[in-house]
Amino acid sequence: MNRVIYSLYIDIDEKELDFYDKNIIKKGQIGRNFFAKEQFKNNYNKLKVMQKSYADQNKCDYILFENDEKFKDFKTIFSEKYPYLTTYNIVNFYKLYLLYDLSKKYDEILYLDFDVVPINFDNFFENNDLNKGIYVLNNNERVNNLRDIGENTQTIRSPNAKFYNAQAILLEKGLSTENDVINTGIIGANKEHITKLNYFKDFDENLNLMKQIKSDDLFPKRIVKYFGYDNETLFSVKLKENKVPVIWLDKKWHYFFDWPVYIPDDVTFVHAINKKFEVIWERMAND
Secondary structure, three states: OOEEEEEEOOOOOHHHOOOOOOOOOOOOOOOHHHHHHHHHHHHHHHHHHHHHHHHHHOOOEEEEEOOOHHHHHHHHHHHHHOOOOOHHHHHHHHHHHHHHHHOOOOOEEEEEOOOEEEOOOOOHHHHOOHHHOEEEEEOHHHOOOHHHOOOOOOOOOOHHHHHHHHHHHHHHOOOOOOOOOEEEEEEEEEHHHHHHHOOOOOHHHHHHHHHHHOOOOOOOHHHHOOOOOOHHHHHHHHHHHOOOOEEEOOOOOOEEEOOOOOOOOOOOEEEEOOOOHHHHHHHHHHO
């Protein structure tokens, strides 16, 4: 059984960072993208060592993809073909492109965002049966009813934006609007289900549809203005459209570390949404 764990680190140039949270940050605060950029740089070596050590301990390959010629070529093609995409959008489509590229060689694949820290060596592959479906986290509990969503309380990366955007796409496709808010920070999958997902089939048409929906009247303008070109929105649509079996990761295998600033026991993968890596290092030092 060929297995690989891979991650992706692209240090996006500051002038290309999308200031996505500008409507909700308070005066004097730094945007989350700028804070994340700094934290990744400061913790790069340790993050890489932690992920590679986990892969080595569990006897599988580890690959960290970075800003090499392969990515630069991908970015050039996407920027020319889809000029409305941000570099952040392109990076997130690239990580799914790599999923397909690696599936040519590997039977089972685990993707970890670069801010995912393994804090023990419990074997993901041996504890999760990838024959059952694609393993991801859903953020469904973070979705609000339409009437409870204010004018300037969202961002283009909010679960609300992704959920209602996916609803709009599914509706346009004549499918049930039932969907899940997918978090692709951790993805476990085998070759069979990656193929079944067929993520990049009709990609042009799907991006054009996402663009069209931004000017439709399917949802209130206060919601539609946060619709974007999000890889997770399309991931949710593809799961439903292609009837791909999905298994929801529990907190052991995807602990969503945002707020409160606390890491419970019996967790293996800590996804540091808040980029407070120092809390993780302190926790590990005290274990």
